[in-house]
Amino acid sequence: MKLKVNFPEERVKSPILSEVILKTGILVSIVSSRVDSAGGEIILEVLDKSYETIKDEFESRGASVTLLDTLICRKKAECVDCGACISVCPSQVFSFEEDWSLAMDTQKCVRCGLCIDMCPHQALSIEGTDCE
Template sequence: MAKKKIVLHFPEESIEKPLTYHLVKDYDLIPNILRAQIDENEGMLVMDLEGAPDQIQKGIAFLKEQNVGIQEAIKDIIVDRERCVDCGSCTGVCRPGALTMGSDWKLAFDQEKCVFCQLCINACPVRAIKVQF
């Protein structure tokens, strides 16, 4: 079993398709939706996909066929250590606990836990956190 975190951007025509159903049914994947933002124009989902590695790849290929933009989420949030002063402000808005204060009171970032809510970007007073698209 493998696990992969991805961000899905889907266009208007795909919003009403039961895409996660197909991931479960056709590829035997366990999608865990971490964050979702859907309105009448577009949709965005952050999800963990768990399953056999080849099935994950096939599932992602299926999504791409449906015109869903796939962002391999890893490496997207960048903390500029030169700029960061380890104040801890960002940890206050990080609900999944990806940004935490270590025992040495230095900022620690666990990308695995990040759900890309991006609240940390504005919460950082010294603008040390950036999204890399």
């Protein structure tokens, strides 16, 4: 299960991730992160049964937590299966099927956004609600 943890500006210099891991004993995998003086965002992967516990601990320290059900969204009506996304994706989310249609393994997504910038038809989005 992947989740997004957002840190406010005033908590960036605090060791929140370390505190949560030490307090809960829950191991996490860091999928991606972006932290600067204005705040931060970390995408984590945890076991499904750990979600509520780790969410409560992060929130008690001033962070917000969002469950990531949809990591990358493709509007099939806009997509022309050109494959531009394949060449830039560091996680190999995209590939071609035998019939040259575009295939996606969304669980590999690290939300870097490179595919969104590359798509000439603006068929991709992160956490989109207008998929398919």
